[in-house]
Amino acid sequence: MTALAVDVGTSMIKTVLFGDNGDEITVSRQATEVQRPQPGWAEQDMMAVWNAVLFTIRSVLPQADTPVQFLSITAQGDGCWLVDEDGAPTGPAILWSDGRAADIVDTWRDEGLLEKAFRFNGSLTFPGLPNAILTWLANHDPGRLERSAVSLYAGGWLFLRFTGQCVVDESDASAPFLDLRSRTYAPEIRSMFGLEWAEPLMPDVRSDEQRAGKLSPQAAAELGLPEGLPIVLAPYDIVSTSIGAGATSPGQACTILGTTLCTEVVRDTVDTTGEPAGLTIALDSKAKVLRAFPTLAGAEVLVWAAELLSVSHPRDLVTLSEQSVPGARGLVFLPYLSPAGERAPFLDTHARGTFWGLSLEHGRADIARAVLEGLTLVIRDCLEASGARTEELRVCGGGAANMLWCQLIADVVGVRVVRSADSEAGAKGAFLAGLVATGAVPDLEAAAVRYVRTHTSCDPDPAHAAFYTQLYAEFRQLRDVARQGWEIQAQSKGTPEGVTHV
Structure with missing residues (x-):
C-alpha cells in the first residue's frame, strides 16, 4: 500500500508518498508566492496554489510501486478563499497573515466583542480570521462578496478541486464560527460580529467520519490517478502537525518551529476561562480539542536576522x-516583527519588535543570541498561557532539525524536548487522518501509537533552566512596558509623504 499526503503551507507546498509502514518514500516540494499588494496585506493566487499541488503530486507518483490507496490534504488555516457558484475563485485568497482588518478587530476589542466570543468558544479573533476579513470585504469590496457563493479555507479549496464538493473541516471551522461542544455552527457567534448575512457563504462542516470524498473525473484526468480514489480532508496544518508529532492525548504538547511558532496542547474539555488568548480547535470526534497559540512571529524573524547580520542561512544564525x-550579555529581544502585530499568546495589532539594552558592547553574536532567545521565550509564554503542565514537548518543523535550538528550548521551557523522526510532520498527520477516515485504524490515538516515531531528545540543564525562568519574568515585564510605546507609535504617521531622504 502507498498513500499520498499533501501539505499546503503558506510558502511551501509538499507532497509525501508514504509506505504502508508510515515511512516517507519520497517528498516533492514547490515554493509558492505570497503577494503583498499593499502594506499589511497577504494574498495568494488560488489557481497557482492548485497548480503547485498538481506539480508535487505528479512528481512523486513515479515512485509509487503499489496502487495509491488514498490522498489526504492538510493546508494552512484561517484566511478567506472565496469561490463563485461554479467553484471558481472570485479573487486572490486573503491569508491568515493578512492585516487589513486590524482596525475592525481593534474596534471589536474596544467594544468587548473579542472577549465575549472567546468566552463562548475559546478562540480569540485576530485580523486573519474570516469574520474579520468578510467584514472588511463588506465595507471595502462588496462586489466581490456579491460574486461569491462560498467562503472556504485553503484545505477546502483543494478538496473542492479534487472532488467538486464545498465543505469545511471541523478544525478550520472552529475559529471563529463553531460551537465546539456541539461541533456545529454557532448563530450566536455570527450575531456577535454582525455577520448574520454571511450564513449562506458557510460550507457544510465535515467531522472525522465524513472526511473522505471521491476523486472527480476531471481531477483524475489531471493527476493520472483513478477516478473515485478516496480524498481525505484532514485537519488544517497546525492540527495535522500535532497529530503527526504524536500529540493526540490530553496533556500532550507540541511546538511547530516553522513560519509560525505554534505551541499547542491537547485537552479533553473546552476551557474559556482565564485571559483571552489563542485558539481552541476541534481535534477529533471524541470531543478532544487543541489549545493552540500560533504566533505571527516565527521563522521569518530568523530569516530577517540572518540577512541583517550577513549570515548565509538561518541555521548559521x-x-x-x-x-x-x-542572556546575550543583557540584551533582550521582543520578536514581534509581523506588520499585523501579534495574535498569540496575546492579541495586539500594534505589537512591534524591540531590542532592550542594546549598546556598543554588543556584537553580532549577542544580537543573534537575543533573537533566538526572544523567539524561544515566546514558546514558553504560549505554553504558560495554555495553563498546561506537561513533562514533555514534541517539536517539529524546519527548526527542529537544529539540536542547538532544541536544547535552548528545553532550557527555556524547563521540560524534555523530543524531536519528531519525520521530516514532514504535517503530512504525517494528514496520512494518519487518512488512515482513520478510510477505516484502516480506529482513531487518531491508535494511529499515532502505531506510526509516529520520535528522534533524539534534549533534557533541560538545571542551571540554565533556573536562569531562563528569571529571564522569562524580565521578558514579560519588558513587553508590558513596550506596549505603551506600541500605542504611541501606532498614532505616528511615519515618514511624511514625499520625503525620501535627508
Whole structure:
C-alpha cells in the first residue's frame, strides 16, 4: 500500500508518498508566492496554489510501486478563499497573515466583542480570521462578496478541486464560527460580529467520519490517478502537525518551529476561562480539542536576522549565537516583527519588535543570541498561557532539525524536548487522518501509537533552566512596558509623504 499526503503551507507546498509502514518514500516540494499588494496585506493566487499541488503530486507518483490507496490534504488555516457558484475563485485568497482588518478587530476589542466570543468558544479573533476579513470585504469590496457563493479555507479549496464538493473541516471551522461542544455552527457567534448575512457563504462542516470524498473525473484526468480514489480532508496544518508529532492525548504538547511558532496542547474539555488568548480547535470526534497559540512571529524573524547580520542561512544564525552567552550579555529581544502585530499568546495589532539594552558592547553574536532567545521565550509564554503542565514537548518543523535550538528550548521551557523522526510532520498527520477516515485504524490515538516515531531528545540543564525562568519574568515585564510605546507609535504617521531622504 502507498498513500499520498499533501501539505499546503503558506510558502511551501509538499507532497509525501508514504509506505504502508508510515515511512516517507519520497517528498516533492514547490515554493509558492505570497503577494503583498499593499502594506499589511497577504494574498495568494488560488489557481497557482492548485497548480503547485498538481506539480508535487505528479512528481512523486513515479515512485509509487503499489496502487495509491488514498490522498489526504492538510493546508494552512484561517484566511478567506472565496469561490463563485461554479467553484471558481472570485479573487486572490486573503491569508491568515493578512492585516487589513486590524482596525475592525481593534474596534471589536474596544467594544468587548473579542472577549465575549472567546468566552463562548475559546478562540480569540485576530485580523486573519474570516469574520474579520468578510467584514472588511463588506465595507471595502462588496462586489466581490456579491460574486461569491462560498467562503472556504485553503484545505477546502483543494478538496473542492479534487472532488467538486464545498465543505469545511471541523478544525478550520472552529475559529471563529463553531460551537465546539456541539461541533456545529454557532448563530450566536455570527450575531456577535454582525455577520448574520454571511450564513449562506458557510460550507457544510465535515467531522472525522465524513472526511473522505471521491476523486472527480476531471481531477483524475489531471493527476493520472483513478477516478473515485478516496480524498481525505484532514485537519488544517497546525492540527495535522500535532497529530503527526504524536500529540493526540490530553496533556500532550507540541511546538511547530516553522513560519509560525505554534505551541499547542491537547485537552479533553473546552476551557474559556482565564485571559483571552489563542485558539481552541476541534481535534477529533471524541470531543478532544487543541489549545493552540500560533504566533505571527516565527521563522521569518530568523530569516530577517540572518540577512541583517550577513549570515548565509538561518541555521548559521544559531551557530553564531553560540559565540555569545545565555542572556546575550543583557540584551533582550521582543520578536514581534509581523506588520499585523501579534495574535498569540496575546492579541495586539500594534505589537512591534524591540531590542532592550542594546549598546556598543554588543556584537553580532549577542544580537543573534537575543533573537533566538526572544523567539524561544515566546514558546514558553504560549505554553504558560495554555495553563498546561506537561513533562514533555514534541517539536517539529524546519527548526527542529537544529539540536542547538532544541536544547535552548528545553532550557527555556524547563521540560524534555523530543524531536519528531519525520521530516514532514504535517503530512504525517494528514496520512494518519487518512488512515482513520478510510477505516484502516480506529482513531487518531491508535494511529499515532502505531506510526509516529520520535528522534533524539534534549533534557533541560538545571542551571540554565533556573536562569531562563528569571529571564522569562524580565521578558514579560519588558513587553508590558513596550506596549505603551506600541500605542504611541501606532498614532505616528511615519515618514511624511514625499520625503525620501535627508
